[in-house]
Amino acid sequence: MGKSELLKLLVVDEVAENRTAIKKIFQNDYQIIEAENEQRAAEIINVDKIDVVLADLKFITHLKENRNISAIPLIAMADASDPEAGAAAIDSGAFEFITRPYNRIVVNYRVHNVMKHYEDARSVKIIREEQINELHKYIEIDSLTGLINRETFYKRAAALMQSNPDTKYYIIYLDISCFKAINDLFHIETGNLILRTAANYFRTAIPSQSGLCSRIEADHFVICIPQEKVNIERLIIGLDSTMQALGIGHNILFYAGIYPVNNPALPVDQMCDRANMALRKVKGNYMNRYSYYDAGMRELMLQDQMIVRDMETALQEDQFAIFLQPVYNIKNDTIVSAEALVRWFHPVNGMISPGKFIPVFERNGFIVKVDRFVWEEVCKFIKKQRDETGEVIPISVNVSRLNFYNLDLLEFLLGLLEKYELEPWMLKLEITESAYMDNSHQLMSIIRVFREEGFPVLMDDFGSGYSSLNMLKNLPVDVLKVDMAFVRELEESERAYMILKFIMNLARDLGMDVIVEGVETKKQLDYLANLGADKIQGYYFSKPLPVPDFKKLVEDSKNPA
Ligand code: C2E
Ligand code: CA
Ligand code: CA
Numbered sequence: 001m002g003k004s005e006l007l008k009l010l011v012v013d014e015v016a017e018n019r020t021a022i023k024k025i026f027q028n029d030y031q032i033i034e035a036e037n038e039q040r041a042a043e044i045i046n047v048d049k050i051d052v053v054l055a056d057l058k059f060i061t062h063l064k065e066n067r068n069i070s071a072i073p074l075i076a077m078a079d080a081s082d083p084e085a086g087a088a089a090i091d092s093g094a095f096e097f098i099t100r101p102y103n104r105i106v107v108n109y110r111v112h113n114v115m116k117h118y119e120d121a122r123s124v125k126i127i128r129e130e131q132i133n134e135l136h137k138y139i140e141i142d143s144l145t146g147l148i149n150r151e152t153f154y155k156r157a158a159a160l161m162q163s164n165p166d167t168k169y170y171i172i173y174l175d176i177s178c179f180k181a182i183n184d185l186f187h188i189e190t191g192n193l194i195l196r197t198a199a200n201y202f203r204t205a206i207p208s209q210s211g212l213c214s215r216i217e218a219d220h221f222v223i224c225i226p227q228e229k230v231n232i233e234r235l236i237i238g239l240d241s242t243m244q245a246l247g248i249g250h251n252i253l254f255y256a257g258i259y260p261v262n263n264p265a266l267p268v269d270q271m272c273d274r275a276n277m278a279l280r281k282v283k284g285n286y287m288n289r290y291s292y293y294d295a296g297m298r299e300l301m302l303q304d305q306m307i308v309r310d311m312e313t314a315l316q317e318d319q320f321a322i323f324l325q326p327v328y329n330i331k332n333d334t335i336v337s338a339e340a341l342v343r344w345f346h347p348v349n350g351m352i353s354p355g356k357f358i359p360v361f362e363r364n365g366f367i368v369k370v371d372r373f374v375w376e377e378v379c380k381f382i383k384k385q386r387d388e389t390g391e392v393i394p395i396s397v398n399v400s401r402l403n404f405y406n407l408d409l410l411e412f413l414l415g416l417l418e419k420y421e422l423e424p425w426m427l428k429l430e431i432t433e434s435a436y437m438d439n440s441h442q443l444m445s446i447i448r449v450f451r452e453e454g455f456p457v458l459m460d461d462f463g464s465g466y467s468s469l470n471m472l473k474n475l476p477v478d479v480l481k482v483d484m485a486f487v488r489e490l491e492e493s494e495r496a497y498m499i500l501k502f503i504m505n506l507a508r509d510l511g512m513d514v515i516v517e518g519v520e521t522k523k524q525l526d527y528l529a530n531l532g533a534d535k536i537q538g539y540y541f542s543k544p545l546p547v548p549d550f551k552k553l554v555e556d557s558k559n560p561a
Pocket of ligand 3: 460461481483517
């Protein structure tokens with residue numbers, strides 16, 4: 001591809017060295033344009049068509065004021081040493097945030113993600129040509145729905161709330177799940193019809209004397225309304241039945257995030273951000289269709305910040321450790337393997353659960369380092385165990401999907417085996433089911449290579465998501481790992497039984513092993529035994545244990561009292 005056809009990346013940073021670092025990462029993928037300050041950046045944005053902007057944090061707020069930038073993904077950059085930077089970046093309206101010194105993989109991944117997000121939004125085809133958009137900004141109305149547009153909403157909502165200081169308002173952010181799929185599946189006119197119908201519904205439901213409603217982009221609507229004038233539950237139920245009446249034959253579900261305005265002086269776009277933050281909590285959840293922004297979300301954000309601030313130190317100062325949870329063969333009551341699960345012993349906050357920090361690490365890329373640390377600890381353990389007892393218990397490790405962006409993944413694993421004189425069958429790789437959907441083509445070939453090298457591959461959390469059973473036929477893994485929790489959730493035991501039975505049969509036909517995890521009671525165990533399951537992991541046998549305790553368990557199991 002010639003330089004001229006490349007997408008344009010604008011990097012705004014006063015430090016030439018920082019610009020060069022970015023340039024090095026992206027020079028093959030983007031045409032890089034540099035600006036040393038916000039004035040220069042504005043000049044460039046106003047005349048050139050820029051596809052993505054990476055700007056030092058201090059320029060973000062200013063850049064955001066430029067109307068020409070509203071459709072361009074904006075990524076903030078700051079030093080990793082600044083603990084407030086993450087929050088500041090989000091507050092200032094950047095879409096993403098990366099830290100210096102740049103980690104090539106993380107930076108690449110983030111930019112890739114941002115571009116993908118924007119591309120998705122763009123391919124929601126109802127977004128009109130840029131020029132038409134520009135025009136409508138001036139005439140205040142969204143031509144598709146007749147609702148006011150974003151800028152107008154910001155202006156009028158601020159005025160409305162200021163002129164009624166004694167009234168308590170909600171900002172409600174609404175979004176349709178899977179709108180892109182609907183647009184792909186049906187004709188674009190169907191998408192438009194849905195948006196127009198929703199707009200009509202809002203117009204009727206929101207009295208125009210007291211409230212406001214806007215389509216702020218694509219399939220996103222916002223409402224500003226006095227709290228006493230709206231019943232959220234009813235608003236959504238009404239919306240559902242209106243959508244159903246369209247007879248499209250596809251579930252069109254709206255999700256809502258609500259910010260109860262307690263500080264009317266906050267800029268309205270930030271109120272919308274908060275409502276959107278609340279929305280993210282429920283999006284895709286069938287049972288719960290709306291949620292309120294609360295201080296807890298801020299708490300969570302602060303907790304996440306603590307995690308980000310302390311993670312590097314934690315790794316350097318050995319605050320991470322592995323626990324091992326045994327997998328039993330119930331046919332002969334022996335320990336056949338174990339899963340390594342990471343634990344973080346924080347000097348101030350005590351033990352932090354992986355449920356809290358793993359998702360953060362998966363977002364910022366640090367999981368790659370933690371996973372590698374865990375794998376190495378596991379290799380050390382296997383070697384030591386073999387040296388001491390002459391026996392090997394294979395251990396499975398979790399391989400977060402971010403690892404697959406690293407070209408040296410296989411090399412790293414093979415390096416570990418060599419260093420600790422181990423063989424691949426000793427280290428089993430757990431890859432979560434949802435990863436298979438993500439990037440299936442690339443992932444499938446990597447998995448094939450792993451298996452050719454001799455690493456057993458486990459599909460973790462099988463049954464949790466959209467596992468396409470057909471996919472399994474093309475990509476045999478060695479083991480399906482089924483979580484009892486998924487089964488437990490199905491109240492009717494009849495259905496649960498059928499599903500499990502189906503999985504067991506399928507696995508047998510495809511020559512795969514099955515491990516059921518999360519088994520807590522004798523009743524569950526018997527039930528599973530009846531179905532022919534034999535490999536079990538769960539609290540019923542043992543919680544994840546510190547390494548010395550695990551060793552003892554293995555010893556004791558060999559010499560029963
Ligand atoms: P997972 O891979 O599905 O791990 C199984 C989780 O189930 C573990 O939670 C384990 O403690 C828990 N568990 C085991 N038996 C039972 C049971 O009988 N009942 C119940 N209710 N739970 C049971 P844990 O250790 O909190 O880990 C949570 C998740 O964090 C893991 O889910 C995994 O996705 C992730 N994780 C943990 N360690 C690592 C790691 O080193 N790397 C990566 N990438 N992810 C990790
Ligand atoms: Ca696992
Ligand atoms: Ca699992």
